[in-house]
Structure formats: structure tokens, C-alpha cells
Amino acid sequence: MRIGYWFPVFGGWLRNVADEGMDTSWAEARRLARRSEELGFDLTLIAELFLNDIKGVLAPSLDAWTLAAAVAAVTERIELMVAVRPSFHNPAIFAKQAACLDQISGGRLALNVVSSWWADEARRFGVRFDAHDDRYARTAEWLAVLDGAWGGGCFSFAGEHYQVEELIVSPRPLRSPRPTLYAGGESEAAKALIARTCDAYVMHGDPPARVAAKIADMRRRRAALGLAALQYGLAAYVIVRDSEAAAQAELRRVTDVSPGSPGYQNYHEWIAHSQLEQQVSLADYSVSNRGLRPGLCGTPAQVAERIRGLAAVGVDLLLLQCSPQLEEMERFAAQVLPLLR
Template identity: 50%
Template structure:
């Protein structure tokens, strides 16, 4: 299992804890501290989400830009892999490809792209994004990836599609790893899964139960087989961690962060997300209180309880956890020092028994 974390661009992850930003400010100084500590603690990667508006704390609150932040994180770290969200409706492949390739060089080949079809209509209105029907957003995303491939592999590059067109375009320097930047994406609709199976290297998922994640992994690798493609390189899952010395302490923290507040500034944005996306599970209050269904994997409890659950996910094929914590610096250190070593110990015991 590899361990990543969500870069804290929004002043925290908890929609109902309004003063969370006091410990997790939406500043690059804080993002930098988290990235450098994560690297020291042995985390493998960070996911930098992209939203121009703050859907966690409300649109009136600060939200850091993803791509300038990614360049800065690349410059102040040495080993941390950097997975950054990209929403094609806001970019041209030529200008984006130039930016991404440059950041790939800054990071010395540590960049990966998380293709997001976009879901927030109000954000698109404010920031001039292309917001269309669900399936056409995936069609645009697929064409965007295909156009990037042309730019990354050919000099000069030409492309003509339904959404993008360019001719004799020079993009130099090329990405470092065989003229390719790894492509991740997540999606639950039939259209989304078809598109991802065709164009992506890895698949990322919202938090889910062990049974849900096992079924998704089997389905998505099955789709790859049908297309004559190899299995996905990585299956990643979002998860929020509450690690305490006792189960009672962990449950008390869970209760604190999931107390509903329908007057929260973030509630309107979340309603937009659930109405504009084709989700395959019913949204619960826990799914609202922590983004990306982070509580659904139930990484809540003592270090041993969490470690055992991580091993159960590993056994069904999950190989990347993308974690959220609050407050981030303190809690990610607890996880790295108490849970990660225990996962290794329990795994080794299983091997010995076998």
C-alpha cells in the first residue's frame, strides 16, 4: 500500500467546523509545511484538487489555485509525487500542455494528471468554464487527453476534433517519462467508466466499503481486458482518518465532526455537486460533513483497528490511499508513526503464518 494525502487548499476538510481554518489556513506557507513534513514521514504522493471556488467552507472563503501551487510544491520537495486535477473545460490543450510539461521538469518527473470532467455549474459561470451535459463533459475530457498525447509525442503537433483544434504546434520541452505524464481519473457513471478505461493509466475512487471497492476494481480491470489493455497501474481511494488511543475517543471525534449544520456556507455547493453528478450510492450526512466520502472506509479507531482495515483493502487490490486529516500536520504525523508501521507488522505476521 502507498500513502498519499490531499493538499489542504481550502482551510480544512470539515464542512461543519467553521473555525478549522485557524489550524489549517488556506495559505501556501501551510501547504509547504505539510508537503515537506509528508516527505519526511514517508508519504508517497499528494493530490492537489482544482476548484476556483471553495466547496468545503463556502464560496466566500479562500481557495488556493491548484497549478501554481503544484509548481511551488514541486520546487520545495524532492521525492513527493504530485497528482494535480485538471478540468478540460477551463483550458486549451496547447497552453495547458506547455504548463504541465514545464512543471514535470521542475519536479524531475514527479507529476501526474487527475482528469476531472467538472461538476460545479456556478463555478463555471463565474470563471468562464465550459459546462455542458454530463456525457459531453466526458467526451471533451477524452478529446483533451488525446490532444495532449499528440502535443507530448509529436513535433510539430496537429489535432482536429469536436472541441479542440491546432496545427503545426511546437511544444518543447516534452514530459520526461517517455513523453508521457501519467493519467488518473475517477468516475461512477457508465460514460465515465467507459472513458476512463480507454484513456487512463490509473483509477481513483471516492471512499467506499471494502465490498464496494473490490467490486469496482474487478469491474474496471475487466473493462481493460475487454479493450485489450493492461490492468490499471494504480487503484486509489479517498479516506479521512481519525486515529486515537481508544475507540471511544475516536468515536467522540467522529460525532463532533458529523453534527449536521444545514446553514453552513458550503451546503449550496454540495447540493450542486450531488445534483449534477451521477453517483452510484446514496449520500449520507457523513458524506456531506467530510468531502469525497472520506468517512465511508471507516478508518476510524485505534491504530490497530485502522491498520487491519487497511490490510483488508489491500487484499482486494487497492494500492493507494489518498488521506485527509484535521488538523493536517498533527494527524498525518500520528498516522505515519502509529498506523503505517503497524500495517507492515501485521502484513509480515500474515506472511509468516502462511
């Protein structure tokens, strides 16, 4: 199993804690990126939102693609999984930009394709926000243009959402046939698209039994299409302490989200514009992507055992959140990674 982490583009992950000892400066981002390689992390997920959905829309946040280029220049090994939302990027122009970044990074670029959920953000930035299934139809065309652009030669495409004529992208990405495409989603539209077009399925946090059922479903879909196996990633928030009591005390602190907190309204909008397989409580939303449900909260031995349980059901990649990010990553690397490796 590879161990990755979410890059703290929002200056923190907790919706009820105003100051987590993290900021959005480049100096802190550079320090974290370099140190994460030294600690042995394999990958970082750089989320893309133009507004801060954790700390509130008035709070600062980093741009994913500007940050990714900078991180690529100051690191050597770590994979850069950068989120991209098709409705915010022309696919032909994006294909050129992403290929250039892949060259800069030495072939370390991967994409996390996200079909958007935040209608208010789209309104503020003047971007069209389609109905749920229409967003996935747009994504399907967007990916077709991307693959065609990276295929070499001249490429033309005429779809409902995108049209290009004799498109040429050179140089192409270093990774063949393309950078890894990760995507997540629990609606039928999302799962059908991912099974057909992507390389990896990234899931919201859940316990092993539920994760196993999701992986089995996607494996069936993939086999029916006659395609190679997907990789499987899982979001998880990790709390490591010397005692279980101390870990539970920290858990209580991070799940105390009140209706007046900056992220509360965003919680309702996310629920309204997503099609999830199960209900999400406000405690779940205290950290992103149901990260508490895998149960990575406890002593180093307990957390390592639960990670082994996730690996046993087919999870290839963990995408960890923690707070404060670097301090907790240091603790995880020192106390949990040796038990896994």
C-alpha cells in the same frame, strides 16, 4: 500500497467547523509539503477548484497549478498528483505548462483529470458548463490533444471541441510515455473513458466489498480493450485515537453538518450534477468524496487492519484526508505506518 494525502487547498476539510487550525498561506503549505516527505508519505493530491466548496464561496482557496509549481520547488521525492479540469484549460497550452512543471519536479508530476461538476463556479468564471456526458466527450478530445502534444514532432487535431495545427511541445515530460493519468467517476461515461484512456482509477470512499466490485468491473473493461492493468486509488478520511471510544467521539464531531453550514448548498449542487452509483447522505458529505465509508476510524491497530483489507481487494493507493492535517498526519505516521511497513 502507497499512502498519499489531499493537500488542504481549502484551509480544511470539515463543512461544519469554521476554524480547523489550518490556513491557506504559502508558509503553512510549504511546511506541510516538506514535512510530509519526512514522514514517509508517497503522494499528494492537489485539488483544483477556483472557489472554496468546503468553507463557502467567500472563503479563500489556493490555486492548484500555482501551488503545485511551488511545492515542486521545495520537495524532492513526493509525487504531485495535480487535478485538472479540461473545460478550464486549453489542452495545447496546458500540455506545454505541464511538461515544464514535470521538468521542474524531476518527473514527479501526475494528473488527476476531473470532468467538472460545479455549474455555479463555471458561471462565475465565465467557463462553459456542458451536460454530463458532453463533459466527458470534451475530456476525451482534451486527452487526445495532450497525448499528441507529448508524442514528439508536429501534431494536428481536428475535433468538435478542440483544433490544433502542427503543435510542438518541447521539452516533453520526463516520465515516459507521459505523466500518470488518474481519473474518477461512477457514471458509464466516466468508467468507459477511464478504462480507454487513463492509467489509474481513483474511487470515492467505500467499504472493501463495494471497492472490490468496482475494481473487478474496471479490470474487465480494461482486459476487453487489451490494455495493461490500471492502478486503483481510494479516498478516505482517517481518524486515529488511542481508544475506539475516542475515535467515535471525533467521528460524531466531524459529521455534524447542519442545513445552514457553508457547504450545504454545494452538497446539493454536487448531487445534481454528478451521476453516482449510490445515494450520498449529508453525513457522507461532511468530508469530501465519501471519505468516511472505508471506516478508517479507530485505534492504530484497527485502522491498519482496515487498510490491509483495502489492499487485499486491489487498492494500490490511499488518498487520506484528516483534520487538523499536519497534526493528524504526524499521528498516522507515528502510530499506523509502522504497522503497515
